[in-house]
Amino acid sequence: MSSLANPRLRDRALAAVLHALISLLGRLPLPVLHRLGAALGRIALRFDNRECRVTRRNLELCLPELDVVERECLLATTLAQAGCTLTETCALWTRPLGENLGLIREVVNEDLFRQALSAGSGLVIAAPHLGNWELLNQYLAANTPISIVYRPARQGFTELLLRRVRQHPGVSQVRAEAAGVRQLFRDLKSGGTLGILPDQQPKQGEGDFAPFFGLPALTMTLLTRLLERTDAAVLFAYAERLPNAGGFRVVFLPPPQALRGAADPVAALNAGVEACVRSALPQYQWGYKRFSMQPNQRSVYDHAGPVARID
Numbered sequence: 282m283s284s285l286a287n288p289r290l291r292d293r294a295l296a297a298v299l300h301a302l303i304s305l306l307g308r309l310p311l312p313v314l315h316r317l318g319a320a321l322g323r324i325a326l327r328f329d330n331r332e333c334r335v336t337r338r339n340l341e342l343c344l345p346e347l348d349v350v351e352r353e354c355l356l357a358t359t360l361a362q363a364g365c366t367l368t369e370t371c372a373l374w375t376r377p378l379g380e381n382l383g384l385i386r387e388v389v390n391e392d393l394f395r396q397a398l399s400a401g402s403g404l405v406i407a408a409p410h411l412g413n414w415e416l417l418n419q420y421l422a423a424n425t426p427i428s429i430v431y432r433p434a435r436q437g438f439t440e441l442l443l444r445r446v447r448q449h450p451g452v453s454q455v456r457a458e459a460a461g462v463r464q465l466f467r468d469l470k471s472g473g474t475l476g477i478l479p480d481q482q483p484k485q486g487e488g489d490f491a492p493f494f495g496l497p498a499l500t501m502t503l504l505t506r507l508l509e510r511t512d513a514a515v516l517f518a519y520a521e522r523l524p525n526a527g528g529f530r531v532v533f534l535p536p537p538q539a540l541r542g543a544a545d546p547v548a549a550l551n552a553g554v555e556a557c558v559r560s561a562l563p564q565y566q567w568g569y570k571r572f573s574m575q576p577n578q579r580s581v582y583d584h585a586g587p588v589a590r591i592d
Contacts, residue, residue: 291438293438296441296445300442304375307376311369311372314371315369318368319365321367322364322365323357325360325363335569336356338581338582339567339572340356340359355563359563359564359567363566366412366522366564370413378423381419382423385520385529385530386529389531390533393516393533398474401472403469403471403475403512404473404513405469405504406421406475406515407515407516407517408478408517409480409517410478410565411519411561412519412521416520417518417520417531418476421518422449422450425474426453426474427453427473428455428464428468428473428474429453429475432481457503465507479501479553480551480554480571481501482498485499487503488500489502492548492590495590495591497575498571501550505550508541517536517553518531519532519557521564522564536549572588575588
């Protein structure tokens, strides 16, 4: 029997092959990677693939103030930026950490980050799918030990690959499961730092519906529960891509006051994410089906037309 008949061995082999291919692509200069990424965006637009259709629908729902021409222009730019995120990440995953950090040209509101760390009460970094969150993780880990919360991949080889490329000094990868959540509380209470993607749609029963761009979005409650039971600070953060392969700008933003102690902290969480997204609209992951779960159980992606807003 071939060794590849063993699922675990097959997953390891696939992960190794994918890592080798990513490493080869990651050797290309950043301007070349961005041109390649932009070309992938144009291909997606030309063939109207799934990424293009979902992105167009999300822009239609979330930005109704734009006319058709404005949305189509934003669509093209967004797809190009998504392609850049994909190709540049090959480099960020496989190049030396010091080389990656050298791409950061500016850190906005760095004093907020330093003050939160020095307070010693724990820190939660809410990092939306905006810009390049992989580079943000590396920047954070270079400044403080950090636990990164992630949802396990469906495929075994993908899980192995992601754990390998995200393995950096100072990074602890924590699965968003019961045992992992208990570890998060312990880390925060001991003054640790956590990184969470706040705009990832949770499983049914693990979140509450709250407005996001005025639409009902099933939103995680993990972050707000962490804040309720600890004295940890919270900041929003993202790594924005600068034009013409000019590197990146890391941005820290204070949270909405209502995020802690309010009647609806989950709505405040989405408001914080939306503030980040509106500062760099084309670099958000608009190709993600953020509204696939709805209170009426009817996906907004299965039909055209407006959706009842809850502004």
